[in-house]
Amino acid sequence: MRFPMTLTRRMTGYIMRNKMAGTGKFPLVLMLEPLHACNLTCTGCGRIREYKPTINEMLTVEQCLGAAEECGAPVVSICGGEPLIYPEIGRLTEELLDRKKHIYLCTNGMFIRKRLHEFKPNESFFFNVHLDGMEKTHDMCVERDGVFREAVEGIKAAKAAGFLVSSNTTIYKETDLEEIAELYDFLTGLGVDGFMLSPAYSYSAVQTTDMFMSREEIQEKFRLACALLEKYNLMVSPLYLEYLRGERDLMCTAWGNPTYNPRGWKGPCYLMTDSHSASYKEFLEKTPWENYGYGRDPRCQDCMVHVGYEPSAVLGGNPRLGDSWKLLKWQMVRGTRKPLRSASLHPSNGGGNGKGNGHGAGPAAGATGGTGEKADRSVLPILQ
């Protein structure tokens, strides 16, 4: 199995119930941002700029739970900001698991070892660690030496304690895909359970635009990425990968992955902000969805990100004969790649000076500085 059986069962039942009830728009993944503060200042992160005035605000656990219940999505991606500097992350996770949510905790990995004792292994809970390359590349992307090494130590600790761990990687114009294959080999050796990847997108809040790709460049990059990486346990829908390779059309269904943060329900999507709504109902009803997506809004021109398009094969139109079988087969079969080497640190491209024991700033201290999100939090593992 590519995913835990409970996730497959719950997601399937949820989609069937909503389709049979004739629900027009319903969410699959809640992108929950309890805070926007972060201990890093990654290149390509939009949150540091967009939410600078409210960077120190946080949602309460009760607000987070209220949002999860209000929208009803079976999967919650806890992101931000860095969720492992959220003071009550352990309680929030436990309460969401009690409510039968499947959780991806999207982290830069710097505080996994510090806070691991606040979590219990659960087949509905993944640490989802952001890694954009091997040591030198990743540390350059996050603008700090030692981050790769500490994230790897966090992964090792989490695996040793029995947790599920996935990684997520943003593919930029300059990304060396051979290096990503090397990263996946290395992580497979550490016991990492699956891999997410998504194209970067030059949304307006990010000032460094030369690292982002046009639609045609994304398609070319992902044709190569699929050829190199499909043997690994990719946790990316095959229908979304077809879209990324330019083999099928999909319309944006950003309402399928709504974002909730200290300012409210962010519309229209995780990337662009035209409004914040006080309730999910208001977000759904007042957002002019017909104005967004490729060909409708110039800002959407080169966007192919998972939050807009990964749910689309299920929630939008354009189904093809054989889609259901393709998805079922994909869910039931893991990637074939076996570990090539032992789970030791193997920074093949050198660089970095990390000591492998985390930053001096503890969780609370980290909350005062830094930036917000990454563009690669693909957490929509099953779609049928």
Ligand code: SF4
């Ligand atoms: S295409 Fe959809 S997900 Fe992408 S920027 Fe536009 S509204 Fe957001």
